[in-house]
Amino acid sequence: MAMPPLDDASGQHRRDGVLAIFAIFLKLGLSAFGGPAAHLGYFRNEFVLHRRWLGEEEYADLVALCQFLPGPASSQVGFCLGLLRGQGLAGGCAAWLGFTLPSALILFACALGAAALSGPWAAAGLHGLKLVAVAVVAHAVWGMARSLAPDGPRAGIALAALAIVVFAGGMFGQVAAIGAGALAGMWLGRGRAAAVAPGPDTRASHKKSIVAMALFFGLLLAAAVLPGRAASPEMSIFGAFYRAGALVFGGGHVVLPLLRAEVVDTGWVAADRFLAGYGVAQAVPGPLFTFAAYLGAGIGAGTGAATGAVIALVAIFLPGLLLVYAALPFWRRFRSWPKAQHAVRGANAAVVGILGAALYDPVWTSAVLDAKDAAVALAGFLLLTIWKLPPLAVVVLVVFAGGLAQILF
DSSP, X not given: OOSOOTTOTTSSOOOOOHHHHHHHHHHHHHHOOSOHHHHHHHHIIIIIIISOSSOHHHHHHHHHHHHHSXXXXXXXXXXXXXXXXXXXXXXXXXHHHHHHHHHXXXXXXXXXXXXXXXXXXXXXXXXXXXXXXXXXXXXXXXXXXXXXXXXXXXXXXXXXXXXXXXXXXXXXXXXXXXXHHHHHHHHHOTTSOOOOOOOSXXXXXXXXXXXXXXXXXXXXXXXXXXXXXXXXXXHHXXXXXXXXXXXXOSOGGGHHHHHIIIIITTTSSOHHHHHHHHHHHXXXXXXXXXXXXXXXXXXXTTTOHXXXXXXXXXXXXXXXXXXXXXXXXXXXXXXXXXXXXXXXXXXXXXXXXXXXXXXXXXXXXXXXXXXXXXXXXXXXXXXXXXXOOOHHHHHHHHHHHHHHHHHHX
16 A cells, blocks of 8 residues: 555654554444444544544555455454554554454353343344444445545446445455456546555565465365364364354355354354354444354353353454455555556445445345434434544434434334
């Protein structure tokens, strides 16, 4: 990514300490409700608009890269943001840990028998959180459309990407939309972009990328040949969750059938307990992949619940993080080529269309049940867009209003 962070007039990438990065992402991990599309909206508010760590196009580049790769896209974007801001792997790990820890701890507690959310007030609060996601994603789509699809050709690419995702669906639709956007950008944008510097990549960073890629495939091969019940319980858990995490395209929900095959069909976790944990995972902030902590605690009979949860959590995230760590330096080099800039601009416009499709399904369809829900979601959108309230304040106001409407009406 060639563009330096916007908060640094000297043109050099600024660096934050590991603890500062962890604290920033911990706050997001405690407040980022609504699933992957909403997470990308929260990240945009925090790091593009508020902290100005990077520009709109650079952020969209990261989103496009992570949409291409298997794994949880929002967690991969957060990992990349920490990696770039911390100028090293420690920053990326701090960002991942801060964003992941809150929901992982909640799900671990639920696996140990903590009371599940129940009752009318809890249900109303959860509904209000879904309405927050509508406002946050709509705000992100609106802002990114103005920056990344400001003219007729790129707006057309965004609309075409939205149509591809709607009609094709799933992982194939997302990857096809970004690929088609890149090709259309190359064709429509000829002669409009100049070369940019490739950024501070070095031969050492490329060597690290190769090591990460080799580690990804090596672990995948080892996980593939592990029997369902290896001699070591730890190896069995790691192999099952690594296999699931390595084969997921298209977001957290896609991992559910893979996890079901690994833990329910093998008899590790009962089907009703699996579904109960999935319901809790929908209600907590942060990435859906932290469902692995719930499952790992439940199957860690020979290792202890905490050990099982940690192994499962690390194993399911590790493949996606290894892949994005391996791809990022080469992506930055690719981004510096003149022809590639046209492709990236088209891919960025396609990202707007993909988020627009996600705004409708699953965000809108799962949250807006009637006219009063639409009014509350619109109010949250206006609070973010017109009055520019901090996202956390909007979360509190929309949850209160949405929950109150659910109870009273």
